[in-house]
Amino acid sequence: MSNIPEKMKALVAYAPGDYRLEMVPTPRATGDEVIIKVEGCGVCAGDVKAYHGAARFWGGEGNPPYIKAPVIPGHEFVGIVVEVGPDQKEFQVGDRVVSDQIVPCWECKFCKTGRYWMCQKHDVYGFQNNVNGGMAEYMRLPHGSLKYKVPKDLPVEKALLIEPYACSKHCVDRANIGNEDFVVLSGAGTLGLGMVGAIRKRNPATLVVLDMNNLRLQKAKEFGADIVLNPREVNVVEKIMEMTDGYGCDIYIEATGHPSSVKQGLEMIRKMGTFVEFSVFGELTTVDWSIISDTKELNLFGAHLSPYCYESVIKWIADGSLPTDGVVTHKFSLDDWKKAFEIAGSGADNSIKVAIIPGM
Ligand SMILES: [Zn+2]
C-alpha cells in the first residue's frame, strides 16, 4: 500500500519521565504481519505508573527490568488494517481489529499448554520495543499475535474498552461467583466498572462496590451494583460485617492498586472466602499474612491479562450487556499526550478512561 507514509508520529518512551513525541519510520508488513492505522488508544494506569518510573516496570527493588526502551507505549488500542503481509490469510485491508495485549511466543511451557497469557517471554504491546504499542499513527500486529475483528459501527469509545473489559472479565472468572454469593468489589475505575458488568452476568445475591470517588460509585450503581460505599465516608469493614450477619463477604475483588484496599479486604472477607487480586501496585503492601492461613483459610487468586475473553467481550460490549456509557471521559491528540497522562494519573476533571486519538 503506497499511501502509507514513510514516517509517522509516535510517542516514544526512553526512560522514566523521558517520553518524547517523535517522527519514526512507519512499520510495514512482512510474513503474516498486519499493520493498522490506530483509531485510538486508552491510557492505562500501568502506562502512567511506567511513566512515573515504577520499579515494577523499569527494574529495581528486586524487580528485573520489564520495559525494553525505546518503546512506543499503549496496549488498549483499536485500528483499521491498512496493510497485510503476503502470508496473512485471515485479515484484510479495511478490517477493524483489536489484539490480545500479549504476543505469545508459542514455544514456552505456558504457551504450549494453552496458558499463553503467562508466556515466559512475555511480550506485551507498549512495554517491549519488538512489540511497539498504539500511541502512534500506525502499529504492527506481529507474527503470533492474537487478533479479533471488531464491528465497524461500534463507536471508538466502546471499542477502546475491549482490552480493559477483557481483563475485567478474566478477573471475575477467577472469582468463580455463584448466585448465593455476597461479592465486594473494591475499585470502580475503568477495570472495576468493566467488572461490575461481568459480575452482574454471574447473578450474585449482592454486589457491593467500594471507591473513594463518588462519581465513579454512581457509575457503578448505574452499571448494576446493588450497594455502593465510600471508605472515606463510612467504615466499610463494619458495614459489610453488618450486612453479612458478622460473617463477612464471600468474595472480595481488589482492583484499586492501593495497599489499604488489600488490608481492608482481608478484614471484611469471611472465613474460607475467595480473594482475587487484580491490581498492579506502585508500592509494597504489608499485611498480616496469617489471616490467609490460620485465621480464615482463604482462597487467594491472582488475575493477569485476559485469556480467551476477547470474543465474548466484543460481543457483550456491542450488544450492550456490558455497560460502557460514559467510561471514556477524555480524548486527546498525540500532541497532547502529556495532558492525557496527567489527567489519567490524577483522576482530575472527573476522568475515568482517558484516550489518545492519533487522528485528532
Ligand atoms: Zn492496561
Ligand SMILES: [Zn+2]
Ligand atoms: Zn510463551
